[in-house]
């Protein structure tokens with residue numbers, strides 16, 4: 001192994017699960033290999049700055065993260081200019097990014113991949129100056145995340161029970177104008193996705209043509225709510241009806257909404273917006289992944 005100091009960033013509340021097994025599994029693995037182990041538990045306050053300080057103080061040369069997409073995004077933001085590899089131990093409610101890299105369920109295999117030497121150099125999107133690794137969107141899914149955040153019930157069930165009131169309260173459809181390097185499109189949509197990857201955390205393959213390291217992202221215009229098409233995405237079928245979703249590949253874009261619309265990045269609710277500026281950063285993020293993806 002070509003690293004000596006490993007920092008594990010753990011979000012203790014992510015997924016509402018105990019992280020002790022993850023921490024001890026990594027500690028044991030590193031002890032056997034005579035590699036130093038450092039632990040940082042997030043608090044929800046100043047985590048980015050604290051992670052950067054730990055990396056500098058201990059000359060960290062591999063970073064691991066145990067949390068959901070929000071925590072992975074936070075750690076990626078802290079290390080994006082530092083030329084460090086990130087290993088992922090999925091421990092959130094949905095784990096969307098991990099689903100895209102077929103990170104296994106078994107902890108031993110996750111640890112092997114996270115400390116291994118098979119990598120992907122991921123594109124990093126930047127939306128209104130906030131990074132996005134996986135999937136962001138405007139519209140009903142962001143409204144669902146907002147309602148989930150303010151509810152007492154966590155985990156997958158929490159999302160499920162928020163889905164009906166979200167749909168009842170939503171003011172969908174929304175009117176969007178999308179400008180890319182190729183031209184301008186006006187569209188009405190229930191949900192407008194900005195995708196670096198293929199799948200949501202549910203496993204729904206909404207962007208079959210998405211390649212996370214090709215220097216291109218996709219704007220996904222979901223025109224209607226269609227149970228049949230949603231089930232197709234969940235079955236990993238790739239022949240989605242163009243009346244359900246239209247895809248615009250782009251290298252940079254601006255999105256305008258006529259009225260303020262809910263916006264989320266990598267599962268974190270941001271607020272209501274009328275405009276988004278989308279770029280791909282010049283730096284890539286190196287992620288350690290299992291051998292076969």
Ligand SMILES: Nc1ncnc2c1ncn2[C@@H]1O[C@H](COP(=O)(O)OP(=O)(O)OP(=O)(O)O)[C@@H](O)[C@H]1O
Nearest residue numbers: 011013014015042043044067068069070071092093
């Ligand atoms: N110690 C902490 N206490 C409370 N919140 C925290 C703590 N550490 C991090 N957070 C919050 O956790 C969120 C990120 O959670 P993440 O997306 O990784 O996991 P998750 O399981 O998907 O979360 P959720 O259960 O909310 O869906 C951020 O909003 C961050 O501010």
